[in-house]
Amino acid sequence: MNQTLVVIKPQAVARGLSGKIMARYEEKGLKLAAVKLMQAERDLLAQHYAEHAGKSFYDNLLETMGSGPVLAMVLEGTDAVTAVRMLNGATDPLKASPGTIRGDFGLEMAHNVVHASDSIQSSQREISLWFPELAVK
Ligand SMILES: Nc1ncnc2c1ncn2[C@@H]1O[C@H](COP(=O)(O)OP(=O)(O)OP(=O)(O)O)[C@@H](O)[C@H]1O
Numbered sequence: 001m002n003q004t005l006v007v008i009k010p011q012a013v014a015r016g017l018s019g020k021i022m023a024r025y026e027e028k029g030l031k032l033a034a035v036k037l038m039q040a041e042r043d044l045l046a047q048h049y050a051e052h053a054g055k056s057f058y059d060n061l062l063e064t065m066g067s068g069p070v071l072a073m074v075l076e077g078t079d080a081v082t083a084v085r086m087l088n089g090a091t092d093p094l095k096a097s098p099g100t101i102r103g104d105f106g107l108e109m110a111h112n113v114v115h116a117s118d119s120i121q122s123s124q125r126e127i128s129l130w131f132p133e134l135a136v137k
C-alpha cells in the first residue's frame, strides 16, 4: 500500500475533465486520501519541478501550471505510484496509448492533462509540498 500525488493541470480543469479523470483512478480501485482545488504559486511549482530547472521547456511548464486552478490529490492503494503512472500513459499525449488518460484527453506535451509522482521517494516529497497540512505535527 502506498500513496501518490496527482495534479490535474489547469487546462484540463478548465475543460471540465476533473470528474472524468478522478473517476478513472477511483474505478481502478485507488482511494482518494486528500483533494483540493488550488492556484499553484510559482514558488511551489519551482520546488515541485526542481529536477527540470534549466531545461528548454521549464519556463513554459511553470507558466502553464500557474495559468489557472489545478486539482491536487493524494491517491492511495496497492502500488499506487505505478498504478497511476500506468493509467496516465506516456508523457507525450501523441504517444500515449488510447485508453490511458493522456492518450484519451490531450494532444500536446504542455497540456498532457495530469502530473503524477514517479517514485515512492518523489511521492513523499511531493505530498509534503502540496499538502503540508497532512504532515504529522
Ligand atoms: N520535451 C518536452 N517538451 C515540452 N514539455 C515537456 C517536455 N518534457 C516534459 N515536458 C512537460 O514537463 C512535465 C514533466 O516532465 P517529466 O519528464 O517529469 O514527465 P512525466 O514524469 O511523464 O510527467 P509528470 O511529471 O508531469 O507526471 C511533463 O508532464 C510535460 O508537461
Ligand SMILES: [Mg+2]
Pocket (backbone or CB within 6 Å): 116, 118
Ligand atoms: Mg515527472
